[in-house]
Amino acid sequence: MIHTKPVILFDPYPRNEAMVFTPDVAEELGRVSTLVTHFGARAPDDLVESVLADVEIIVGQTAMGKDRLDRAPKLKAILNVKANWEPNIDYGECQKRGIHVLSAAPAMAPAVAEYCIGQAIALARGFSAANVLFRAAAEKYGIAGNGRAYSLYDAPVGLIGYGNLGRALAPLLRPFGCRIAVHDPWLSDRYLETEGLIPATLEDVLAGSRFLFILAGVTSENEGFLDRTKLDLIPDDASVILGSRAEVVDFDAFVSMAGAGRFRAAIDVFPQEPVPAGSPWRDAPDILYSAHLAGGLEASYARIRDMMMDDIRQILGGLPPLRMQKAEPRLAAMARSR
Structure with a gap:
């Protein structure tokens, strides 16, 4: 079939x-392209195969191995x-052929960073517990109710991972005058220093942080790397925010350590979602839970659309994409996010 406009497969x-x-x-894609869409599930193989010979842009998580x-x-x-790298694309082959493979992950980072700041302050100041006490008419006022509260201002902060989330969070932390130490094995010490951060070993970040933000993506090399031995390094009563990948x-x-009061914790992500109704995780006291709410705001999806359309215009104009995150083949192939 001869197409007068570039073919775009929209398989999101x-x-x-709505997202x-x-x-x-x-309207815009319909005007500038021959648009083929499929919603509600992954596009079936016969639909994908029907456009392969002519497709110029694929929007979505369509499987694209070397044969395709x-x-x-x-x-x-x-x-x-989405905000992750799917294992169903031959990233190395795409790089060899000059095919851009892009992710919308940066669009989610501002909302997740905002979540991290809010939960850190809520944990340190004890606002969730204060709400419970007030409703039970057991509240204490002023300094009497702040016996276990502490402040984010001038506090030692640790980031485990300095990708999209870390880069969005660090500017929000700076007004608090925090000392920000970072562990990220993918980044050089000098790069982190040029970002105004303190490069540190994993052990030093864990042991030296009053506020700890776990922001690392999950790969085939780091699943479960924060085991009980590593978690034991976290200072007593520190505030720990798990905002990236539970794996x-x-x-x-x-959950056991936070529920026992070893440290304070806010958790937004889980190894299994939805979490079963009878899960013992629900019984752990004092953890500040949310149901994967950190990034999923309409503002995030508006950013996805803005970045996506901007890069589509660039690509159709014969120019390199500028807004979405480019795949690094080795790291993308190692990704294990759901």
Whole structure:
């Protein structure tokens, strides 16, 4: 079939129309491309195969191994509108062929960073417990109710991971005058220093942080690397925010230690989602839970659409994409995020 406009396959599951295919997006893509869409599930193989010969841009998590890439000679880019790297793409082969593989992960980072700041302050100041006491008419006023409270101002802070989330969080921490130490084995010490951060070993970040933000993505090399031995290094009564991927910690040990009062914890992500109704995790006292709410705001999806459309315009204009995150083949192939 001869197409007068570039072919775009829009296959964004688990994203839906409200998230990434609003009327303005549909109108512009319909005007500049021959648009093929599928919602509600991954596009079936027969639909994908029907467009491979002509498709120039794929939006979504469509499986694109080498065999399919061989049948897609015009393909210029794959835009993943989730915030992770799927294991169903041959990233190395895409790089060899000059095919851009992009992720919308940066769009989620501002909302997650905001969550991290809010939960850190709530944990340190004890606001959740204060709410319970007030409703039970057992509250104490002023300094009498702040016996265990402490402040984010001038506190030693540790970041485990300095990717999209860390880069969004650090500017929010700076007004508090925090000393920010970072452990990220993918980044050089000098790079972190140029960011105004203190490079540190994992052990030093764990042991030296009053506030600890666990922001690392999960890969085949770091699943469960924060085991009980490592978690034992966290100072007593520190505030720990798990805001990236649950798989990087020994989750049962983390919940057990936080529930026993070893440290304060806010948790937004879980090894299994939805969490079963009878899960023992629900019984752990004092943990500040939320149900993977940190990034999933309409503002985040608006950023995804903005970045996606900006990069599609660039690519269709023969220019490199600027907004979404580019895949580094080795790291993308190691990713184990759900």
